[in-house]
Amino acid sequence: MKVSELGERELISHITKSLTKTGGNVLVGAGEDDCAVLDIGGEDYLLITTDMLHRKTDFPSRMSGWQIGWMSVAVNLSDIASKGARPIGVLMAMGIPPDTELAFIDELVKGMDDCASRYSTGIIGGDTDSHDELTITGTALGLVRKELLVHRRGAKQGDLVCVTGHPGMAGTALLALDRGLPVGNEVLKALFEPAPRINEGIALTCSRSVSSMMDISDGLALSLHDMSKAGDIGFKIYESRLPVLPKIKGLKNEELLEAAVYSGGDFELLFTVSPDKIREAKKACQFTVIGEVIEKGIIIERAGGVETLKARGYEHFKDLVPIRKI
Amino acid sequence: MKVSELGERELISHITKSLTKTGGNVLVGAGEDDCAVLDIGGEDYLLITTDMLHRKTDFPSRMSGWQIGWMSVAVNLSDIASKGARPIGVLMAMGIPPDTELAFIDELVKGMDDCASRYSTGIIGGDTDSHDELTITGTALGLVRKELLVHRRGAKQGDLVCVTGHPGMAGTALLALDRGLPVGNEVLKALFEPAPRINEGIALTCSRSVSSMMDISDGLALSLHDMSKAGDIGFKIYESRLPVLPKIKGLKNEELLEAAVYSGGDFELLFTVSPDKIREAKKACQFTVIGEVIEKGIIIERAGGVETLKARGYEHFKDLVPIRKI
Numbered sequence: 001m002k003v004s005e006l007g008e009r010e011l012i013s014h015i016t017k018s019l020t021k022t023g024g025n026v027l028v029g030a031g032e033d034d035c036a037v038l039d040i041g042g043e044d045y046l047l048i049t050t051d052m053l054h055r056k057t058d059f060p061s062r063m064s065g066w067q068i069g070w071m072s073v074a075v076n077l078s079d080i081a082s083k084g085a086r087p088i089g090v091l092m093a094m095g096i097p098p099d100t101e102l103a104f105i106d107e108l109v110k111g112m113d114d115c116a117s118r119y120s121t122g123i124i125g126g127d128t129d130s131h132d133e134l135t136i137t138g139t140a141l142g143l144v145r146k147e148l149l150v151h152r153r154g155a156k157q158g159d160l161v162c163v164t165g166h167p168g169m170a171g172t173a174l175l176a177l178d179r180g181l182p183v184g185n186e187v188l189k190a191l192f193e194p195a196p197r198i199n200e201g202i203a204l205t206c207s208r209s210v211s212s213m214m215d216i217s218d219g220l221a222l223s224l225h226d227m228s229k230a231g232d233i234g235f236k237i238y239e240s241r242l243p244v245l246p247k248i249k250g251l252k253n254e255e256l257l258e259a260a261v262y263s264g265g266d267f268e269l270l271f272t273v274s275p276d277k278i279r280e281a282k283k284a285c286q287f288t289v290i291g292e293v294i295e296k297g298i299i300i301e302r303a304g305g306v307e308t309l310k311a312r313g314y315e316h317f318k319d320l321v322p323i324r325k326i
Numbered sequence: 327m328k329v330s331e332l333g334e335r336e337l338i339s340h341i342t343k344s345l346t347k348t349g350g351n352v353l354v355g356a357g358e359d360d361c362a363v364l365d366i367g368g369e370d371y372l373l374i375t376t377d378m379l380h381r382k383t384d385f386p387s388r389m390s391g392w393q394i395g396w397m398s399v400a401v402n403l404s405d406i407a408s409k410g411a412r413p414i415g416v417l418m419a420m421g422i423p424p425d426t427e428l429a430f431i432d433e434l435v436k437g438m439d440d441c442a443s444r445y446s447t448g449i450i451g452g453d454t455d456s457h458d459e460l461t462i463t464g465t466a467l468g469l470v471r472k473e474l475l476v477h478r479r480g481a482k483q484g485d486l487v488c489v490t491g492h493p494g495m496a497g498t499a500l501l502a503l504d505r506g507l508p509v510g511n512e513v514l515k516a517l518f519e520p521a522p523r524i525n526e527g528i529a530l531t532c533s534r535s536v537s538s539m540m541d542i543s544d545g546l547a548l549s550l551h552d553m554s555k556a557g558d559i560g561f562k563i564y565e566s567r568l569p570v571l572p573k574i575k576g577l578k579n580e581e582l583l584e585a586a587v588y589s590g591g592d593f594e595l596l597f598t599v600s601p602d603k604i605r606e607a608k609k610a611c612q613f614t615v616i617g618e619v620i621e622k623g624i625i626i627e628r629a630g631g632v633e634t635l636k637a638r639g640y641e642h643f644k645d646l647v648p649i650r651k652i
Contacts, residue, residue, distance in 0.1 A: 003431060004424035011454055014428070015435050022448025025414060029450045036451035038415060040469060042368045050465055052419040052455040088351060089364060093378040093463045098330035105329060105337075106344065113345050122348030124355045125362035127463075128337055129378040137419045137453075137463035139376055143366060 009226075033152050033230070034079040034214050035142070044143040049079035055134035060174065060191065065104045067192045068136070069111025075217060076140035077119055077196035078267040082215040084150055084205025085142030087198065089124040090116050092138050095131030119198045148205040152230035154212035155272035161235055161291040162281070164200050164268045166190075166243050167220045171263020172256060181250040194267045201269060203284035209277035219264040219313025224298050227270065237291030237309070239302045261300070262312050335552075359478050359556070360405040360540050361468070370469040375405035381460035386500065386517065391430045393518045394462070395437025401543065402466035403445055403522035404593040408541040410476055410531025411468030413524065415450040416442050418464050421457030445524045474531040478556035480538035481598035487561055487617040488607070490526050490594045492516075492569050493546045497589020498582060507576040520593045527595060529610035535603035545590040545639025550624050553596065563617030563635070565628040587626070588638050 003011060016031030027045065028037035035047040053059065053075065059068050073090055080087045092112055096105065109123075116122050121140075169190035176183040177191075189195075197215070204210050212231055216223040224235050244260045247253070272293055273281045281287070298309045329337060342357030353371065354363035361373040379385065379401065385394050399416055406413045418438055422431065435449075442448050447466075495516035502509040503517075515521075523541070530536050538557055542549040550561045570586045573579070598619055599607045607613070624635045 001428045002424065003422055003426045003428055006428070008454055011431075015431070015452075015454070018432065018435055019439050019449050020443050022415070022450055026448065026450050029448070030452055036415060036417065038450070038467070040366075040368070040370070040372070040414065042366070044366070046366070046372070046467075048415070048417060048451060048465070048467065050417045050419045050451060050453050050463070052421055052453050052457075052461070052463060054421065054455065054457055057456060088366065089348070089362065089374070091356075091362065091374060091376045091465065093376045095378055095380065095461065096329055098328065100329045102327045102329055102332070102340070105341070109341050109344055117346050122352065122355070123345050124348055124352050124364070125374060125376060126341075126356055127376050127378050128334055128341070129380060130383060131378075131380055131459075131461070133458065135378070135421060135457070135461055137376070137378060139374070139417065139465045141364070141372075141374065 034082045037149065043145055045146055045149055047080060047083050047085045047142040047144060048139065049076055050137060050139040051075050052135065052137040063192055065107030066111035069108040070115040070193050072136040072138050073112045073115035074194050074196045074267060076138040077198055078215045078217055080140050080142035081197045081201035082213055082269060083142065083144055084148055084201045084213065085144035086202060087119055087121040087140055087142045089121055089141045090138060091125040092123055092136060093127040093129070095129045095135035097132060097134060098130050119196065144205065148208070150205055150210050150213045152212055152214045152227050155227065155231045155233050155293045156211060156274065157233060157293050157295055159211050159272040159274050159293040160278055160289045161237060161272055161293060162287045162289050163216070163220065163243070163270050164197055164285065164287045165266070166245050167216055167266050167268055168256065168260030168263050169245060170194060170265030171259035172245055172248065172251065175255060175259060176248060176251060179250065181248065183248060187245070191265065194265065196267045197269045200285040204271060204281060207280045207284040209273050209281040211272045211274060213269060213271035216266055216268050216270050217264060219262050220270065221261050221309050222311055222313030223270050224309060225311040228298055234294040234296040235291055235298045236294045237300050239300055241288065241290045243288040261309065264313050354477070360408045363475065369471055371472055371475055373406060373409050373411045373468040373470060374465065375402055376463060376465040377401050378461065378463040389518055391433030392437035395434040396441040396519050398462040398464050399438045399441035400520050400522045400593060402464040403524055404541045404543055406466050406468035407523045407527035408539055408595060409468065409470055410474055410527045410539065411470035412528060413445055413447040413466055413468045415447055415467045416464060417451040418449055418462060419453040419455070421455045421461035423458060423460060424456050445522065470531065474534070476531055476536050476539045478538055478540045478553050481553065481557045481559050481619045482537060482600065483559060483619050483621055485537050485598040485600050485619040486604055486615045487563060487598055487619060488613045488615050489542070489546065489569070489596050490523055490611065490613045491592065492571050493542055493592050493594055494582065494586030494589050495571060496520065496591030497585035498571055498574060498577065501581065501585060502574060502577060505576065507574065509574060513571070517591065520591065522593045523595045526611040530597060530607060533606045533610040535599050535607040537598045537600060539595060539597035542592055542594050542596050543590060545588050546596065547587050547635050548637055548639030549596050550635060551637040554624055560620040560622040561617055561624045562620050563626050565626055567614065567616045569614040587635065590639050
């Protein structure tokens with residue numbers, strides 16, 4: 001059997017099952033959540049996450065070196081954000097084609113450094129390697145007070161489903177660029193310079209109102225499926241409540257909606273809040289309530305009735321429309 | 327200017343200079359040592375290191391999937407060993423060609439898991455990505471008691487220069503395989519299943535006898551140069567004291583010596599000990615005293631006189647004889 005016959009999630013699940021269980025100080029291990037969680041004593045848990053990105057698959061060709069660097073750090077910080085943690089360091093390993101101009105590397109590193117600095121942390125280590133295709137593996141570390149840690153699991157029936165920002169903004173930008181349509185800077189930035197929701201994640205967990213949380217970098221639908229699996233619960237969301245982007249000239253409403261649900265690349269937070277704590281959550285940051293936690297199933301209520309939300313989004317190995325390619 | 331016009335060390339130094347200095351809890355940052363060192367409170371320092379490896383450049387073609395997995399973890403644990411730390415977790419990000427057989431991935435993951443388990447830790451996270459060439463980026467975390475931390479710097483004039491095992495064993499195995507010469511299992515294992523010196527590193531730092539330490543994965547000569555730069559001191563080593571491998575049929579003594587000094591791929595520890603503490607160090611583990619710390623210069627005393635030891639070894643980007651390729 002070839003790896004391509006499995007999707008990325010199935011492959012990860014297959015690999016995870018074969019690993020020796022690490023007990024001791026490992027609270028959350030491989031394949032279980034957005035970050036691994038370690039108890040190394042003290043008041044905080046240590047969180048760690050890693051992400052590998054490649055020039056062709058992960059970075060739209062129009063991205064500048066600075067933007068590639070920024071995004072490589074941001075994608076890792078987004079996982080730290082999803083645990084409500086504060087980042088304490090980022091490591092960047094780079095596989096670089098030998099004929100790369102040093103000026104491009106300078107730009108790339110500046111982007112990495114600027115993103116880390118923007119979120120009060122820094123590049124504390126890394127590795128360089130010679131490689132045919134530009135390959136970047138980032139690793140981010142974070143700390144969160146033990147009593148404030150949230151997981152993908154934890155949502156209870158009746159909890160409200162919430163999301164920050166406009167899911168689908170990166171996918172929409174990609175679609176618009178693809179068709180040569182004019183889009184505003186804010187939308188383009190979502191694709192080229194995504195902002196991890198570090199501050200929102202910290203504020204939300206500090207409000208102690210959140211029952212579960214993750215980021216939606218692989219798309220809203222796929223993330224709802226991940227959360228459903230982790231927490232053994234279901235979701236009902238409402239099309240009418242989705243914070244779909246205001247109309248973009250040349251794109252149909254249906255396309256904007258499709259992007260909001262199924263496209264990846266947004267570093268927004270998806271989380272659940274018990275109804276009696278929604279006021280506390282609202283004080284923490286801006287977000288939209290898009291549905292509620294149900295017993296099972298993942299469904300969307302549309303004008304025409306209720307539909308099942310497919311587990312479709314950004315996955316490697318699967319023959320999907322590449323979401324981030326231009 | 328192209329990246330290929332710089333060596334790996336020059337590139338890292340160039341990148342490191344451009345980074346915003348991270349103060350606060352970062353004790354040792356990018357490019358300064360084998361690991362980054364963070365103070366996150368408590369009795370221990372947190373250490374973290376990352377290494378990117380590629381199928382073509384880093385793994386001899388005869389290596390099995392299991393051995394590739396083992397080595398990907400071992401190379402990271404070797405950096406943890408060089409700080410005398412105990413490993414607490416490993417993350418593995420893998421870029422996998424889609425037509426890879428799942429059975430190969432199973433083997434690979436088993437090798438990773440076995441290596442981590444062998445050193446009382448585990449694979450706690452990672453990432454999978456679709457990629458043309460098998461690419462593996464490992465990240466290892468470790469803890470060390472604050473008062474026991476050793477650096478690349480710290481050696482003092484008059485300290486003894488020591489090394490564990492037989493430097494050059496991996497390089498010798500490669501040379502022998504290249505020429506179709508028969509070599510013993512122990513030598514082949516050094517190349518295909520290198521053992522990070524975790525236990526030796528811990529025992530040495532616990533003996534409080536070590537003034538500086540690093541691993542020699544890029545070769546003894548290059549590591550002496552790194553240590554000299556970090557500690558602003560020099561080294562004199564003696565050819566007659568080098569623990570060169572016993573004669574291997576078909577290889578000249580000169581070739582064995584060349585491998586001991588200039589070839590990479592050995593996960594041995596290079597460290598310095600004050601003469602009055604050498605007895606304490608000897609109780610910790612087996613090693614060989616190969617020279618002493620001098621004011622400046624890196625020299626080797628040979629039968630014919632004293633020579634300067636060149637900064638030659640395993641570096642990416644440079645047109646060197648590839649040390650690990652078959």
